[in-house]
Amino acid sequence: xxxxxxxxxxxxxxxxxxxxxxxxxxxxxxxxxFGGVGWLLARWLDVTxxxxxxxxLGLVFAGYLVYVRYGR
Amino acid sequence: MxxxxxxxxxxxxxxxxxxxxxxxxxxxPFAVAKPIVLCAVVMxxxxxxxxxxxxxPKLVPRxxxxxxxxxxxxxxxxIGRPFLGKDAEKWLRLLIPVFFFVWLGNLMSxxxxxxxxxxxxxxxxxxxxxxIYLTFWAVGIKHQGFFGLLKNATMPPDLPWALYIIVIPxxxxxxxxxxxFTHAVRLFxxxxxxxxxxxxFATVGFHFLWEKVTPLGFGVGVLGAVLTVVMTAFELFIQAxxxxxxxxxxxxxxxxxxxxDH
Numbered sequence: 001x002x003x004x005x006x007x008x009x010x011x012x013x014x015x016x017x018x019x020x021x022x023x024x025x026x027x028x029x030x031x032x033x034f035g036g037v038g039w040l041l042a043r044w045l046d047v048t049x050x051x052x053x054x055x056x057l058g059l060v061f062a063g064y065l066v067y068v069r070y071g072r
Numbered sequence: 073m074x075x076x077x078x079x080x081x082x083x084x085x086x087x088x089x090x091x092x093x094x095x096x097x098x099x100x101p102f103a104v105a106k107p108i109v110l111c112a113v114v115m116x117x118x119x120x121x122x123x124x125x126x127x128x129p130k131l132v133p134r135x136x137x138x139x140x141x142x143x144x145x146x147x148x149x150x151i152g153r154p155f156l157g158k159d160a161e162k163w164l165r166l167l168i169p170v171f172f173f174v175w176l177g178n179l180m181s182x183x184x185x186x187x188x189x190x191x192x193x194x195x196x197x198x199x200x201x202x203x204i205y206l207t208f209w210a211v212g213i214k215h216q217g218f219f220g221l222l223k224n225a226t227m228p229p230d231l232p233w234a235l236y237i238i239v240i241p242x243x244x245x246x247x248x249x250x251x252x253f254t255h256a257v258r259l260f261x262x263x264x265x266x267x268x269x270x271x272x273f274a275t276v277g278f279h280f281l282w283e284k285v286t287p288l289g290f291g292v293g294v295l296g297a298v299l300t301v302v303m304t305a306f307e308l309f310i311q312a313x314x315x316x317x318x319x320x321x322x323x324x325x326x327x328x329x330x331x332x333d334h
Contacts, residue, residue, distance in 0.1 A: 013154035017324035020317060022246070025254050029246030033238075062242060069228050 018070045026069075030062025031055055079289050083279050086271040091192060091264070107193045110186055114176045118169060147171050147319065155323040156330065163326060166207070167319055170200060174259065175315035181267055182304055182311075189311070192263040194256060197318070201256035204322045212329030224332035247328075255321055262314045266307045273300040 038054020041047070095103035125140025133141050147168050152160030174197075177190035191197045212221040226243040227236060273296045280286070280293030 013150075013320065014324070017155070017320055020258075021251070021254065021321050021324060025246040025250045026242060028250050028254070029242045029244075032250070033241045033245055058242075061238060065239060065242065068231065 030058040034058025155327040171319040178311035189263040197256040197259040205252040208329040
């Protein structure tokens with residue numbers, strides 16, 4: 001892109017936007033998706049503990065995903 | 073009963089009632105309450121201001137045009153260009169009204185008589201967020217195609233392929249479902265909480281310094297009054313920051329529709 005100064009991908013503002021937007025949305029989505037799977041498994045296998053376990057797994061994985069996409 | 077219990081016996085903290093307004097009048101089937109009136113006032117002020125500034129632009133700006141140009145350049149340089157580059161100018165006609173509508177709507181919280189942040193009713197930020205969300209879809213499909221948009225939004229580059237099985241559903245839910253909610257809720261929650269806090273401290277000051285003055289409660293009342301002033305100053309800052317963040321995210325989402333990540 002030429003012309004008006006800064007390139008979109010190089011700016012710090014983009015990192016800021018990622019931090020305030022994409023990161024929380026990804027973490028919520030991770031808990032939602034994993035939590036959904038955990039809830040289904042908990043009902044299917046009749047093991048109540050699977051829901052919280054999967055919620056935490058989703059949180060951890062989404063955190064890792066945020067790190068891989070925006071943190072490095 | 074302990075001293076704090078006795079002290080606060082008749083004190084009633086403000087709650088959700090602060091955000092519930094009785095209709096002032098009706099237009100057909102629609103009940104019009106204070107938030108809508110304030111929303112209309114903000115819209116009129118924004119339109120009138122930019123009309124006054126730019127209806128007859130001069131090469132050497134004077135008066136309102138001076139202020140208008142500062143406002144324009146702030147949104148262009150701080151919000152538009154970092155995300156939209158050379159396309160920024162074209163999108164300013166959306167970003168500028170959004171920024172000033174949100175900011176003035178928030179500012180209504182500290183304007184005497186108004187004293188209510190428009191965006192502390194979730195409907196207002198939500199409508200704006202949905203507008204930006206639909207714009208993201210429209211420009212995304214136009215510039216990347218429907219499947220291109222889905223692929224670019226859900227498949228971040230440089231990941232081992234096995235991870236995609238888990239990454240795709242998460243990114244899909246995050247980009248296409250959660251985004252408009254976090255966009256709206258961030259603004260709503262900040263304005264809601266800020267208004268509630270100011271109201272709480274003001275009520276504490278009023279109750280202990282006016283309604284029920286006691287030697288023990290006097291200090292609490294002074295604390296409430298001081299904190300009301302401090303929190304109002306802090307709110308002025310938060311109102312501007314939240315308007316900035318809301319518009320910045322709008323530019324960010326539009327840029328995600330315009331350009332792919334790769």
